[in-house]
Amino acid sequence: MSDNSHLLPYARRVDFKVARANELTGADRRLYRFLEIVPGVAAWGTLLGIVWASIYASFFAAYFIIAFAIYWVLKTIFLSYHVRYNWKRLRHHMALDWSQLISKFKYQDHYHLVIFPFYEEPQEIIDGALKGLIEANYDPKKLLVVLAAEGRAGANAIKKAKQAEELYGSQFGSFQVTVHPSDIVGEIAGKGSNVHFALRSVHDDVIVPRQIDHKNILVSIFDVDTVVYPDYFNCLIWHFMTAENPYKSAYQPVPLFTNNLWEASAVARVMAMSSTFWQMIMQERPDKAATFSSHSVSYQALYEIGYGQANVVSEDSRIYWNLLLANDGYFDVVSLSYPIAMDATTAATTWGTIKNIYKQHRRWTYGVENWCYLVYHFTKHKGIPLRRRWSIALQQGEGYWSLVTNPIMLFILGWTPIFLGSREFHETVLSYELPIMVRNLLTVAMVGLVFSSIISLSLTPPRPEGQSRFKYIVMALQWIMVPITMIVFSAIPGLDAQTRLMLGRYMGFWVTPKRVQ
Amino acid sequence: MPTEPQITGMSSRRRAVFFWGLVLVFLLVLPSMIFYTAGYRISFEDDVTSVVTTGGVYISTQSTDVEVYLDEEQIERPRLFRSAYYIQNIDSGMRRVVVQGEGIQTWVKELAVDSHIVTEASAFNLPAIPQLRPVTEFQTSTGAAVFTASSTPIELFANATTSEQFIVATTSATSTLTMNPEYEFVVSLFGTTSTSSVSVFADHVRDLDRFRFMGPDERAATTSTTSPAIIESNNMQLVTRGMELYALWQGQDQDVPYYFCVSSSSAASTSERYGAHVADAVFAQVGTTTATSTLVQVNDRLCRTQIKLDRLRQDVFLFDFFPGSSDLVLLQLEDGLYVTEIDDRAWQNTQLLYPGRDLRVIIENDVIYVKQGDQYFEVIPEIEST
Numbered sequence: 001m002s003d004n005s006h007l008l009p010y011a012r013r014v015d016f017k018v019a020r021a022n023e024l025t026g027a028d029r030r031l032y033r034f035l036e037i038v039p040g041v042a043a044w045g046t047l048l049g050i051v052w053a054s055i056y057a058s059f060f061a062a063y064f065i066i067a068f069a070i071y072w073v074l075k076t077i078f079l080s081y082h083v084r085y086n087w088k089r090l091r092h093h094m095a096l097d098w099s100q101l102i103s104k105f106k107y108q109d110h111y112h113l114v115i116f117p118f119y120e121e122p123q124e125i126i127d128g129a130l131k132g133l134i135e136a137n138y139d140p141k142k143l144l145v146v147l148a149a150e151g152r153a154g155a156n157a158i159k160k161a162k163q164a165e166e167l168y169g170s171q172f173g174s175f176q177v178t179v180h181p182s183d184i185v186g187e188i189a190g191k192g193s194n195v196h197f198a199l200r201s202v203h204d205d206v207i208v209p210r211q212i213d214h215k216n217i218l219v220s221i222f223d224v225d226t227v228v229y230p231d232y233f234n235c236l237i238w239h240f241m242t243a244e245n246p247y248k249s250a251y252q253p254v255p256l257f258t259n260n261l262w263e264a265s266a267v268a269r270v271m272a273m274s275s276t277f278w279q280m281i282m283q284e285r286p287d288k289a290a291t292f293s294s295h296s297v298s299y300q301a302l303y304e305i306g307y308g309q310a311n312v313v314s315e316d317s318r319i320y321w322n323l324l325l326a327n328d329g330y331f332d333v334v335s336l337s338y339p340i341a342m343d344a345t346t347a348a349t350t351w352g353t354i355k356n357i358y359k360q361h362r363r364w365t366y367g368v369e370n371w372c373y374l375v376y377h378f379t380k381h382k383g384i385p386l387r388r389r390w391s392i393a394l395q396q397g398e399g400y401w402s403l404v405t406n407p408i409m410l411f412i413l414g415w416t417p418i419f420l421g422s423r424e425f426h427e428t429v430l431s432y433e434l435p436i437m438v439r440n441l442l443t444v445a446m447v448g449l450v451f452s453s454i455i456s457l458s459l460t461p462p463r464p465e466g467q468s469r470f471k472y473i474v475m476a477l478q479w480i481m482v483p484i485t486m487i488v489f490s491a492i493p494g495l496d497a498q499t500r501l502m503l504g505r506y507m508g509f510w511v512t513p514k515r516v517q
Numbered sequence: 518m519p520t521e522p523q524i525t526g527m528s529s530r531r532r533a534v535f536f537w538g539l540v541l542v543f544l545l546v547l548p549s550m551i552f553y554t555a556g557y558r559i560s561f562e563d564d565v566t567s568v569v570t571t572g573g574v575y576i577s578t579q580s581t582d583v584e585v586y587l588d589e590e591q592i593e594r595p596r597l598f599r600s601a602y603y604i605q606n607i608d609s610g611m612r613r614v615v616v617q618g619e620g621i622q623t624w625v626k627e628l629a630v631d632s633h634i635v636t637e638a639s640a641f642n643l644p645a646i647p648q649l650r651p652v653t654e655f656q657t658s659t660g661a662a663v664f665t666a667s668s669t670p671i672e673l674f675a676n677a678t679t680s681e682q683f684i685v686a687t688t689s690a691t692s693t694l695t696m697n698p699e700y701e702f703v704v705s706l707f708g709t710t711s712t713s714s715v716s717v718f719a720d721h722v723r724d725l726d727r728f729r730f731m732g733p734d735e736r737a738a739t740t741s742t743t744s745p746a747i748i749e750s751n752n753m754q755l756v757t758r759g760m761e762l763y764a765l766w767q768g769q770d771q772d773v774p775y776y777f778c779v780s781s782s783s784a785a786s787t788s789e790r791y792g793a794h795v796a797d798a799v800f801a802q803v804g805t806t807t808a809t810s811t812l813v814q815v816n817d818r819l820c821r822t823q824i825k826l827d828r829l830r831q832d833v834f835l836f837d838f839f840p841g842s843s844d845l846v847l848l849q850l851e852d853g854l855y856v857t858e859i860d861d862r863a864w865q866n867t868q869l870l871y872p873g874r875d876l877r878v879i880i881e882n883d884v885i886y887v888k889q890g891d892q893y894f895e896v897i898p899e900i901e902s903t
Contacts, residue, residue, distance in 0.1 A: 066550050074539045081535060082527065089524045096522060104520070157698075284527040335526055423771055424816045429556035429573050432603055432635050437554050 004306075010332065010381060011326040016115070018189075018373065019311040020506055025140060031379065033504070035372040040502025043404040043495055050413045051420065057245045058421035062434050065414045069441040078446040079281050086280040089337040090254060098234030098389050099137050105241040110142070110216045111173060113202060113231055117148040117180075117194040117512045118224035123160050125343070129170045130258070132227035132341075141173045144206055146215075148481050152182035152189060174206050184310070186219035190447035192315025192508025195221055199307040204484055206333035207299070215247060217299035221316075223344040226294045227259060235338040236296055248321055249332040251296040252289065254279050256459055257344040262467050264344040264353075266478040268415045270485050271357050272344035273456040288395055290370075291320040291333065294340055301331075313509050316369035320369050327376050329392075331386030339459075345512055354488075360512045369501060404494035407486035412428060414438050442483075448477040556633045558606060570632035576602040576616065578640045578900065583618040585640075603635070607664055612792065616640040627863040629780075629790035639776050639844055643856055645867040647677035648897035652703050652886070655694040657684065663694050676872050703886050703893045704880050716832045718760050748836070751843040753859070755826075756837055762826040762836055764846065764859040770813040770820070774844065774858035778820035793864045798825070827857055827865040839898070840883035847885070849878050854887070854896065871896045 004012050018024060021033035039181065053061035083161035116129055126147065133143055145168075147161045175336040179200045180194040188191040199219070207217065218240060222228075236251055243249045255273030264272065282289040291297070293316050305326045307321035324329040347353040347359050374396060378389040417425060420436055425431050453476045460475060500507055524679040524726045536855040552568075554657055560569040576585055609632045621642035653662040662683035684889045710771035718784040748755040752768030779787050779799055788796035799819055802812040811822045826836075831850040839845035839856050848855045857865050868884075875889040885896045 062552055062554075066554060067547055068548055070543055070550060072545055078536065079540055085527050089526070090524075092524045093522060101521060238521075285532065286526065287529065337526070402662065427634055427637075427775070429571070429605075429633050429635055430554050432573055433554035433556075433605070437550060 005375065006303055008304045008326040010328070010383070011322070013380075015380075016325070016377075017306075017311065017322070018376070019369070020505070023311075028376075030164075032310050032372060032376050033080050035375050036369075036504070037369060037502050039368045039400055040498040042397075042401050043498050044502075045412065046401070046405045047301055047408060050409060051416055052415075054420040055422070058417045058425035059428075059430065060424070061164045061417045061421070062430050064435065065409075065415050065436055068406075068409060069414065069438045072406070073445045075439050076445045080448040080451050081285040082281040083277050083455060084451060086254075086283045086335075086337060087458070089283075090280065090339065091458075093235065093338045094229070094231075096231070098231040098238055102234050102238045102241065105237065107241065108142075108235045109213075110140060110218065110237065110240075111144050111212055112138075112236070112296075113144045113146065113219045114221065114483055115148055115198050115221050116224045116230060117150075117191045117198065117205050117221075118157070118161075119150045120157060121224050122381045123163065124383035126160060126164050127167075129222065130164055130223055130312070134171055134200045135167065136228050136232060137230045138232075140171050143172045143203070143233075144176075145172045145173045146168075146176045146178055146198050146202050148178045148180060148194045150182070150189075150194055151179050166504065176202060176203070178206060187310040188312070188508055190313065190315065190511075191223075192312055192318070192421050192509070195315065196307050199302060205217070208336055208361055209418075212304065214300040214303050215298065218296055219249075219299050219302055220294070220296040221319075222294040222340070223342060225259060226255075227338050227341040229341065232338060232340060233299040233478050235336055239334050239336055239511045240298075242511075243332070243334050245330075247298045247300050248323075248327055248330060249298070249334045250278075250301075251271070251334050251336055252282060252286075252324065253290055253294065253336045253338050253340045254298075255342050256339045257342050258459065258461050259341050259343045260346060260472070261344055261460060262464050264346045265350055265480060266474060267350075268346050268353050268357060269475065270342045270481050271361070271489050273452070274482070274485065277452060277455070277460070280300070282333075282338050284334045286335045289335070292316055294342065297323070301327075312369060313363060313507055314469075315368050316371055317370050318373065321374055324392075325374075325381055325384075328381070329388050347513065356513060360492050361489050362497050363507070363509070363512075365400070365403060365490070365494035366496075366497040366501070367509050368498055371396050371400055372501070374387075386513075390437040400494070400498070404498060407483075407491040408495075410442070410457035411483050411487055449482055452482075453479045538739070540790050547632055569608065571606045572630045572632050573607055573635040574602075574604045574612060574614060574628060574630060575635050575637045576604070576614060576640055577637075578602070578616055578642070580618065580621065580642055582615050583621070583640075583642060585616075586613075587614040589615075612636075614638065614640075618642060620645055622868045624866050624868075626860075626866065629862075634780075637814060638860065638862075639858070641845055641856065641866070641868070643726060643859065643870055644900055647869075647871040648899075649677045649679050649871075650681050650895040650897055651679060651683055652893040652895060653683070653697055653701050653702045656697045657694060662697075680801050700893065706881055707877060707888050707893070716834060717757050717762075717836060733901060735766065748838065750838045753843045754845060755838065755839075757833075758781075758838075762828055762833060762846075762848075764824045764826060766820075766822045768814055773813065773815060773820045773822065774859075776844075776862055777822065777824065778815060778818040792864065824859050824861050826859065827856070827861075827867055829867060837870065837880050840885065841879060845877075849876060854878060854885075856898070870898060 009017065015024060015028065019031050021036055024032050050061060053064070064428065114133060116126070117124060125219060130145070133145065134140055147164055149157045149161045156177055158177070165175050165177050180197040182189070184193070184197070207214070218236060220236070233251065239251055240246050254276065256276055261269055261272065269463060295316065301323055304320045308322050309315060312318045318333065320333065321449065345356045347356050371393070375393050378384065378393055382451045415435060421431060457472065457475060463469065463471070497507065555596065556571045556573050558569050560567050566743055578585070578600050585602050587607070592602055595602060607630050608738050609630050612628050612630050614626050616630055622645055624640040624642055626638050626640070628638055630636050651662040651664070652724055653664070655662055655663040657663060662681060662684050664683060720792060749767070752766065752772070754765040754767050756765060766777055779791055779795060784796045784800040787799055798821055799812065802821070813820050813822060826846055828848060829850060831852065833850060834850055835847070835849035839847045839849050846857050846859060847858055847870070852874055854876060855867050855872040856870050857864070857867040871887060873889055873891060879886045885898070887894055887896055
């Protein structure tokens with residue numbers, strides 16, 4: 001029997017780390033299964049509902065589409081404002097001397113536990129990540145580095161880790177290579193289970209022997225392609241020291257998928273920057289955010305929940321929801337508004353890139369499994385105020401619903417009354433004016449893309465040798481692809497993911513290939 | 518150096534103000550957008566601000582090189598779909614639409630415009646000077662038609678122009694030319710297919726005049742009926758009834774083309790809006806039994822299922838659908854080949870395609886072949902775009 005005494009009370013529940021309905025029994029299982037069905041039904045119901053309304057209630061459908069197009073324009077303004085605001089803050093933060101800012105704090109006894117889970121990524125990516133740590137403006141001896149290899153990746157992965165240890169290990173406070181076994185019962189293969197294993201290992205092998213206070217450790221869980229900007233750890237310490245609840249907060253940087261931006265195709269660049277923009281928006285709405293991809297959190301907080309889950313696909317966000325539930329609904333996301341550099345998704349061919357981006361976004365949008373988890377626990381956890389439970393559930397639900405439905409409604413279904421509408425409708429001014437009105441509103445919304453273009457160029461790394469200046473023009477104009485990328489790489493993979501969950505065809509973790517070899 | 522960052526995260530108050538500001542904008546903009554798209558406009562006429570209702574007119578044209586006028590005012594050419602003109606913001610009432618262009622015949626229609634409703638019409642403009650493509654027995658190696666000296670078609674091009682180069686050669690020079698396979702095909706067509714030398718009403722006339730002595734021409738008609746009795750395309754039929762030609766709608770009621778329908782409820786207003794002939798056709802049917810009525814109710818409109826075609830008070834030798842259309846009818850009348858529209862609102866536009874009294878006409882694979890004397894040619898119904 002394992003000792004659960006260090007866990008927070010709610011984290012001791014047997015269903016605290018439930019991943020899917022079939023792990024439960026009885027009424028709980030039925031409830032969870034129902035919740036897995038809801039997002040898919042809502043999305044398909046909306047899309048089919050619009051088609052139905054276009055045929056049988058054309059006037060209503062037309063008015064709804066006008067209202068929706070106006071909503072979209074205003075939403076674009078709202079979100080663009082957030083991006084612009086965060087862009088200013090990001091640039092300001094990048095210009096600050098954070099080492100001087102933190103000089104007033106006593107942080108010298110704090111350690112940064114940096115975990116890089118990896119699978120089959122090439123050596124150069126591992127080297128890049130470790131060099132980034134060494135070159136950071138921070139004492140490397142305060143960095144406890146874990147290179148978390150996957151056992152199922154074979155001896156070659158372990159060899160790479162050992163090679164990295166030989167090259168860079170001595171420069172850090174500690175350097176540990178962990179090898180996640182492939183046969184642990186109850187886990188799914190993926191980043192989450194690897195990190196989970198690494199955290200347990202480092203607890204036994206580093207933290208306990210060195211008697212480091214849990215409260216003095218900040219854990220940064222980084223994708224292995226993450227290269228930190230020089231002041232990342234200084235910035236992190238500053239926010240940790242000034243946070244209202246430092247041990248009850250997760251610290252979220254802005255992921256810039258720029259490591260290979262100049263080598264990536266236009267569609268990969270647009271998707272990479274779109275993801276960055278979404279995170280920039282969330283930086284200004286931390287009360288509505290969850291952790292995403294590479295982020296940092298207090299070790300104490302992770303220890304109190306038993307290190308998150310090893311059985312889910314969207315582990316980067318799930319860890320935040322674990323923390324939120326275990327802490328009775330109060331766990332903050334602190335926006336660092338400071339970047340980390342990562343890889344844009346690419347492949348050797350355009351088709352390969354498209355497939356990889358699609359699969360990556362399907363995995364991300366499978367984060368809808370977190371909504372089921374949240375709502376399930378909201379029905380159990382009466383310690384969280386009811387209003388807060390409703391607020392989070394609705395807001396998260398709306399996010400997943402709109403991600404899937406809005407682009408399709410706007411760019412495809414917006415025209416259905418014109419094609420499927422009744423004869424009576426076709427004879428009206430409304431029928432003729434509808435496409436003109438929607439087109440004009442979308443044109444106004446497209447102005448937001450101009451801002452996107454300008455901001456993305458400002459975040460683009462300097463042009464490497466051998467790259468044409470002409471590419472700047474391509475980078476500026478590539479944003480016209482957004483209506484297509486929103487449908488192909490957001491809405492459709494999202495619908496795919498929600499449909500799989502609805503049908504009980506659960507997804508596994510798909511490792512995004514890093515960088516073209 | 519500042520002791521802490523100068524730009525803090527966006528405050529929740531600021532975000533809330535911005536959010537609710539946009540909600541307010543949404544609530545203000547939505548009704549105005551909905552009213553606008555439904556056809557409501559604000560009028561400032563005569564220094565009085567008022568809300569007026571408007572309708573629209575949608576004109577489709579066959580050529581992109583036309584000018585469209587609404588009540589003598591030229592309409593701006595559309596940028597995208599250049600053969601479709603959607604004219605907005607039109608007060609209800611009778612509107613005159615003119616579609617014209619250089620080298621083409623003018624199409625004119627008076628249309629009734631209603632508030633909130635878009636009135637549709639489909640214009641057609643045939644070449645002002647008929648366009649021919651000669652089909653000759655011989656052609657050059659480059660495919661140019663060759664007339665021999667004895668067959669130079671002086672009369673053929675008196676009232677027309679050719680879309681292709683042709684040359685005139687002496688009869689003895691034909692050995693250097695190649696045979697034109699299309700010529701053989703066309704000759705065989707006219708040889709095997711019954712053509713338009715006899716009135717389509719011949720049978721009817723024969724029945725009417727049964728008690729008269731027959732003349733030689735009429736005897737020929739009894740043995741060589743030329744046009745089929747019924748021609749159908751896309752649920753539209755062309756039929757002869759008595760001494761008239763009709764277009765009949767055979768499809769579902771709800772799919773009946775717009776020009777079969779009227780929105781007026783009284784004979785007087787229908788006459789005013791669509792013409793007396795339409796009012797007569799519609800209101801003669803009102804009150805008849807379902808079995809004999811050719812009227813159907815589609816939504817709030819009364820729709821006929823048959824329209825009489827204008828044959829310019831001439832005899833008809835051939836009728837068929839104009840190639841590629843089920844709204845236009847090709848008529849071979851006594852003095853030439855014409856195209857008329859089925860749409861009889863206000864009047865039916867009828868345009869001359871090719872003049873001539875001794876024509877034989879065959880439509881094969883949407884191509885109009887004509888034999889005039891010894892010459893064969895194709896009539897081109899549109900001006901080649903420049």
